[in-house]
Amino acid sequence: xxxxxxxxxxxxRVVLRRWCLxxxxxxxxxxxxxxxxxxxxxxxxxxxxxxxxDWSMPVMDGLTLVKEIRKQxxxxxxxxxxxxxxxxxxxxxxxxxxxxxLVKPFSPAEVKKKLMALxxxxxx
Numbered sequence: 001x002x003x004x005x006x007x008x009x010x011x012x013r014v015v016l017r018r019w020c021l022x023x024x025x026x027x028x029x030x031x032x033x034x035x036x037x038x039x040x041x042x043x044x045x046x047x048x049x050x051x052x053x054d055w056s057m058p059v060m061d062g063l064t065l066v067k068e069i070r071k072q073x074x075x076x077x078x079x080x081x082x083x084x085x086x087x088x089x090x091x092x093x094x095x096x097x098x099x100x101x102l103v104k105p106f107s108p109a110e111v112k113k114k115l116m117a118l119x120x121x122x123x124x
Contacts, residue, residue, distance in 0.1 A: 002029045002046060003115075006039040006053035006065065007081065016052060019111045036060025040068050048076065050118040052102075055082040055093070063096050070097035077118040081106070
């Protein structure tokens with residue numbers, strides 16, 4: 001399984017990468033991007049099986065990234081990461097095409113649960 005992790009904060013990308021590795025993903029199957037535009041380019045070139053993206057980023061935000069990915073691929077699972085837990089943000093993410101969301105700060109257990117659900121969805 002190949003995962004694309006998108007966040008403008010290096011530390012968040014590092015933490016998510018480590019948690020993915022603990023779930024058994026290989027280092028070479030984890031692709032990172034620091035903004036939505038870079039992520040969109042990497043999405044096209046690496047064809048990930050799942051995407052975890054931050055909402056608020058420079059160049060292209062996560063909501064726009066989700067919409068752009070959905071134009072190219074309607075089935076890849078996408079988890080939106082946001083610090084905004086308000087209902088309207090969650091609804092906007094789902095309407096844009098996100099399959100699920102994580103609210104910052106999140107725990108390793110929450111990430112594991114979401115990633116395991118993605119893995120099960122893709123395998124099943």
